[in-house]
Amino acid sequence: xxxSRDALEKMYQGSDxxxxxxxxxxxxxxxFDGIAEGDDDDVDDMENEYLKHLSSQASKALAGGEDxxxxxxxxxxxDDEDSDDNLEEEFSLExxxxxxxxxxxxxxxxxxxxxxxxxxxxxxVQSLNPENSQFLQSLIEEAGKQRAExxxx
Numbered sequence: 032x033x034x035s036r037d038a039l040e041k042m043y044q045g046s047d048x049x050x051x052x053x054x055x056x057x058x059x060x061x062x063f064d065g066i067a068e069g070d071d072d073d074v075d076d077m078e079n080e081y082l083k084h085l086s087s088q089a090s091k092a093l094a095g096g097e098d099x100x101x102x103x104x105x106x107x108x109x110d111d112e113d114s115d116d117n118l119e120e121e122f123s124l125e126x127x128x129x130x131x132x133x134x135x136x137x138x139x140x141x142x143x144x145x146x147x148x149x150x151x152x153x154x155x156v157q158s159l160n161p162e163n164s165q166f167l168q169s170l171i172e173e174a175g176k177q178r179a180e181x182x183x184x
Contacts, residue, residue: 132181134174141171 145152159167 132174132177134170134177135181138171138174138178 141152144155156164156167
C-alpha cells in the first residue's frame with residue numbers, strides 16, 4: 032500500500048493541477064456563490080433576529096413553565112402552521128395510480144408475457160424459488176378474486 036501511494040505521489044508531482052492553471056480574477060470574488068457581498072449583511076441580520084427570537088422564546092419557557100405563547104406576529108411561524116389538519120388533506124389526495132388494481136395489472140402483464148414471449152416467461156417463472164413461486168401464485172389468486180368482485184359489482 033505504501034509503495035502504491037509513493038508511485039501515485041510521483042505520478043502526480045510532475046503534472047499541473049487545475050488550480051495552478053486556473054485564471055483567478057480577483058474582481059469576481061464577491062459573486063462567487065451567486066451572493067453579492069452586501070447580501071452577507073442581510074443574512075447576518077436575519078440570523079441575529081432569529082437568535083433573539085429563540086432566546087426570547089426560551090426565556091418565556093423557562094420563566095413560565097412549558098406553556099408559552101408562540102403566536103406572536105414576528106414572522107418566524109407558530110405551532111398553528113404545523114398542525115395536523117393539513118395532513119388529513121394530503122392523505123385524501125388522489126393520484127393516477129389509485130385507479131390501478133396492482134393484482135389484476137400484474138396478472139394481465141404476466142398473461143401478456145406468457146402469450147407474447149413464452150420462453151422469457153418460462154425463464155422468469157422457473158427461476159423463482161418455491162417460496163416466491165407460491166407468493167406469485169397467491170397474488171394471481173387474489174387478482175382472480177378481485178376481478179370476480181368487480182364483475183359482480
